Amino acid sequence: MNKKIIIIGGGLTGLAAGCYARMNGFETEIYESHNRAGGLCTAWKRGEYTFDGCIHWLTGSGPGRGPGQAFYKFWNELGALKKRKIYDPDCFYRYMTKDGRLISFYSDADRLRQHWTETSPEDAKVIREFCSYIKKTAKMKMPMEKPFELFKFWDIVKIIITMLPYGKLFKQLTTQSIAEFASKFKDPGLRDALENIVFNKNVQLMAAVMTLSTLHSKSGGFPIGGSLEFAKAIESRYLSLGGKIHFRSPVEKILVENDMAVGIRLEGGQEIKGDYIISAADMHATLYKFLDGKYTEPIHNTLFNHTQTYNTCIQVSLGINMTFGEKEDCVGLHYPVKVPFSIGENPVTYFGFRTYSMDPTMAPQGKTSAVALYMTDDFDYWEKLHKDKESYRSEKSRILDMTLKNLECYYPGISDKVEVTDVSTPMTYMRYTQNWRGNFMSWVGTPGNHEELQRIGKMLPGLQNFYMAGMWVMPPGGVPTAAKTGRDAIQLICAKEKIRFQTTKDM
């Protein structure tokens, strides 16, 4: 009989692991606490509108020439891009400076250079340097085919040879943070715009450059149909490969006998045995709840106690009975707050605004689905508030109100056109996915902790037949990491079973 792999969590990571497990002949069962698959990669319907809760850019949406290429292959193996149209934005993000100037992040690096140089001629040299990073990175192929745990001598030699031309570039992008590089700009507007592009200015410059390089090579677009349809395509692939998924099945414990993972116990008490266990659920819960903290390493304590994460957010979703005309050419906008307000103790200075006009499935013709996003690291505030349902509800409605007041400053009359609203908070993410402190990405990779983050293991010393996958083992996370780490886990199991890892094409 084929060996059985039990997968905890039916987010993208769990689904990817399930697909690759089936491609390699394993019996698989996914246990998912929610009533649908996809985890954070989701969307929800309110009236005529669909509100998307995840993908802003999909690394590997097209073949590209560089970092996206490997992921394009993975998404095709997983059936995620089958018959899927991709929207490649001309302008990915537009930032309004405090003095009202618009700074655009065009996907094409040459157009970006021209526009930024016109904006700030005195920064021409730094702009040229930045755009050359984007163009060079767009050609950089990353070694993604195997988990590093399986690298042999010749793999390392091959990687050194492939990466040799990029050695200097790699150093430039990993040893300085976005904020450090941005400080070279004389124009404070350019500085602020760059610092805000990936939610955290302390991350390595690589994060910003990598994102822009996938856009430049048309490998970082938006999948039409949205995040939930994207996840559903992988779920269908998994089911068509013969995988099983159990919904409303929250896992409480991983069963261990003689330091070997042998099964799981669900919250209802039911025990299920398997030959291998993969946790594609939250790492904090995996280590400290499912395994009672028995197999943690010092690095886990350092990460959870001292390392900054990307944090969490508040999403105000709006169904609006209007289109945005020429303002639609850029899907992501970043506006200064004009009507001041605070969330918890923190004054809000900027907010993100994203329209989904490019996707006809999100709203009826002539109408627009849009979201305003506020990043926050104050999970405690929301956790406390959530204990009193009335205060929680009224805080959500206050934030909605302030969002509309601020949007009025940029789109006069918009409030009267809003037909449907919805507010999700850090507690929504927590409830929906049980991710630690409502996080939707994992640790922030700074120039200082780069090596430490590479040491996060997918296996735990002393525990046999157990693997971890997902955003926590490959920071900072994101949907590409889900495909990669789900795939890695099955490659590691295949290696243990002495089976040659194989993938099948989705026909």
Ligand SMILES: Cc1cc2nc3c(=O)[nH]c(=O)nc-3n(C[C@H](O)[C@H](O)[C@H](O)COP(=O)(O)OP(=O)(O)OC[C@H]3O[C@@H](n4cnc5c(N)ncnc54)[C@H](O)[C@@H]3O)c2cc1C
């Ligand atoms: C607003 C927002 C924007 C984003 N934008 C992007 C983007 O543009 N590009 C990008 O690449 N990424 C983006 N991300 C991040 C991306 O969504 C995640 O990093 C990725 O989807 C994580 O997938 P995962 O499967 O590892 O984890 P999750 O999606 O968290 O899945 C874990 C699953 O495990 C289940 N689970 C948890 N505990 C248990 C239990 N005890 N028993 C059973 N099941 C359990 C959960 O219900 C969930 O389904 C964004 C996320 C958000 C919220």
